[in-house]
Amino acid sequence: MRTDAPALLDRRSHGASRPARVGIVHLGLGAFHRAHQAWYTDRVDTAGEWGIAAFTGRSPEAARLLDAQDGLFTVVERGEGGDAFHVVSSIVEAHDGADLARLSALVAAPTTGVVTITVTEAAYLLGADGALAADSAAVLADLRPGAAPTTMPGRLVHALAARRDAGVGAIAVVSCDNLPANGAAARASVVGMAELLDPALADWITANVSFVHTSVDRITPRATPADSAEVAEAIGRLDRAPVVTEPFTSWVLSGDFPAGRPEWEAAGAVFVDDIEPFERRKLWLLNGAHSLLAYVGATRGHTTVFDAISDPVCQDRVEQFWDEASAHLTAPGLDVGSYRAALLDRFGNSRIAHHLAQIATDGSTKLPLRAIPVLRAELAEGRSGRASAGLIAAWIAWAAEAAHIADTRAPQIEAALSLSGRARTVAMLAIVDDDLARDATVVDLLESLLAATH
Numbered sequence: 001m002r003t004d005a006p007a008l009l010d011r012r013s014h015g016a017s018r019p020a021r022v023g024i025v026h027l028g029l030g031a032f033h034r035a036h037q038a039w040y041t042d043r044v045d046t047a048g049e050w051g052i053a054a055f056t057g058r059s060p061e062a063a064r065l066l067d068a069q070d071g072l073f074t075v076v077e078r079g080e081g082g083d084a085f086h087v088v089s090s091i092v093e094a095h096d097g098a099d100l101a102r103l104s105a106l107v108a109a110p111t112t113g114v115v116t117i118t119v120t121e122a123a124y125l126l127g128a129d130g131a132l133a134a135d136s137a138a139v140l141a142d143l144r145p146g147a148a149p150t151t152m153p154g155r156l157v158h159a160l161a162a163r164r165d166a167g168v169g170a171i172a173v174v175s176c177d178n179l180p181a182n183g184a185a186a187r188a189s190v191v192g193m194a195e196l197l198d199p200a201l202a203d204w205i206t207a208n209v210s211f212v213h214t215s216v217d218r219i220t221p222r223a224t225p226a227d228s229a230e231v232a233e234a235i236g237r238l239d240r241a242p243v244v245t246e247p248f249t250s251w252v253l254s255g256d257f258p259a260g261r262p263e264w265e266a267a268g269a270v271f272v273d274d275i276e277p278f279e280r281r282k283l284w285l286l287n288g289a290h291s292l293l294a295y296v297g298a299t300r301g302h303t304t305v306f307d308a309i310s311d312p313v314c315q316d317r318v319e320q321f322w323d324e325a326s327a328h329l330t331a332p333g334l335d336v337g338s339y340r341a342a343l344l345d346r347f348g349n350s351r352i353a354h355h356l357a358q359i360a361t362d363g364s365t366k367l368p369l370r371a372i373p374v375l376r377a378e379l380a381e382g383r384s385g386r387a388s389a390g391l392i393a394a395w396i397a398w399a400a401e402a403a404h405i406a407d408t409r410a411p412q413i414e415a416a417l418s419l420s421g422r423a424r425t426v427a428m429l430a431i432v433d434d435d436l437a438r439d440a441t442v443v444d445l446l447e448s449l450l451a452a453t454h
């Protein structure tokens with residue numbers, strides 16, 4: 001029977017006959033990894049030494065789809081003027097994250113020098129003090145005798161034990177999640193888990209694992225079936241796992257790679273000694289504005305970042321938040337004015353459908369990273385922090401109306417929302433900052449901001 005449907009992408013027809021040897025293990029096979037770290041590696045690994053073995057974090061679906069097409073996938077760079085298509089072949093193995101035997105074997109291999117991570121902020125399971133939340137249900141489940149770990153730190157500790165036992169030496173772990181000091185966060189999460197499981201292993205990890213800090217940037221919304229259809233039309237092959245991303249990309253890294261790394265700088269990555277100013281600028285201005293648009297925009301009936309930033313009320317709120325944040329972004333070379341102007345262009349890319357609902361998830365983890373530091377910096381300067389407090393108020397107002405709250409702390413949020421008046425405001429604020437919830441001036445400000453939203 002004749003069919004016009006194109007054949008599935010595969011390595012032979014793509015001309016990438018021999019997959020690269022595995023040199024990188026990745027945890028969290030989502031859209032961002034494919035649009036970012038896999039894309040950089042694809043561009044620079046001409047010798048085929050840094051193939052990526054990628055593991056999913058929760059559902060095995062992404063691995064199943066990629067495995068069926070030899071790990072190949074298309075990166076669609078979606079600019080305002082049109083799309084560019086690149087088939088990426090750097091992922092050479094894709095696995096269910098529950099496959100601990102394969103994960104351990106690969107992390108213990110002498111040819112593996114790097115582990116990269118994109119598992120979302122909440123998956124680090126850190127408490128407000130920055131340490132592993134040892135009493136959380138997920139951590140306790142991993143600690144049960146004989147339990148197969150399901151968390152990121154649990155699985156990585158399991159695999160690092162195999163590396164120690166194999167005696168193949170040091171390795172780099174590179175967090176690419178949107179967390180300040182994400183290398184330190186990864187260390188706190190992984191070493192914290194190891195301390196609970198095997199203190200001697202925790203010592204080995206401390207001595208042999210280099211936790212690299214990064215600031216990562218490339219807006220990558222979830223792809224849709226229409227994107228797959230467009231890719232088939234453009235490349236003449238069926239791709240069930242394309243990623244759609246913006247043309248802009250940035251990767252700033254700081255730290256050691258004791259077992260080598262790809263030459264990512266050849267594709268534009270930048271290695272620096274002090275990453276903090278860059279990550280602050282990105283987390284506060286880009287991610288902070290994203291969260292603000294997610295809550296204010298959704299409350300005003302918008303669906304995507306583009307819709308929201310096109311609304312003058314939302315843009316005005318973003319500018320006010322940026323004014324507050326910018327007052328604390330004073331390190332040389334940050335060029336905050338140009339960065340803000342570029343962000344307005346990126347948010348205004350009408351062809352990128354970045355859904356506010358995706359950004360709104362896990363607000364209880366994101367606001368302490370995106371709103372609270374700006375609010376605290378403003379309070380320290382004797383100012384009210386009205387715009388950053390406005391982001392927290394927007395989250396509270398959004399949560400109060402939301403039909404469904406996708407958040408790892410949804411039970412606490414629902415309990416807080418069951419209260420009313422000032423008690424409710426205090427309980428919601430306590431979820432993102434316990435100390436500030438005891439500050440009557442901040443609570444007063446939130447109350448007045450919330451009253452103004454009605």
Ligand SMILES: NC(=O)c1ccc[n+]([C@@H]2O[C@H](COP(=O)([O-])OP(=O)(O)OC[C@H]3O[C@@H](n4cnc5c(N)ncnc54)[C@H](O)[C@@H]3O)[C@@H](O)[C@H]2O)c1
Pocket residue numbers: 027028029030031032033055056057058059118119120121122123151152176177178179216217218219220221
């Ligand atoms: N998408 C972007 O624009 C973008 C840009 C910069 C940084 N990031 C970072 O990358 C992360 C992932 O983004 P994405 O677009 O790939 O999302 P995604 O939903 O496509 O993929 C997320 C991956 O993390 C895994 N995961 C989710 N929760 C987990 C948990 N609790 N434990 C273990 N694994 C878990 C999922 O299984 C999946 O493999 C973000 O949370 C952010 O920190 C994303």
Ligand SMILES: O=P(O)(O)OC[C@@H](O)[C@@H](O)[C@H](O)[C@H](O)CO
Pocket residue numbers: 121178216217218219220286287290291358359
């Ligand atoms: O990916 P999250 O959930 O941490 O945050 C949502 C967006 O703010 C984020 O994905 C940005 O698009 C990204 O950080 C841009 O580089």
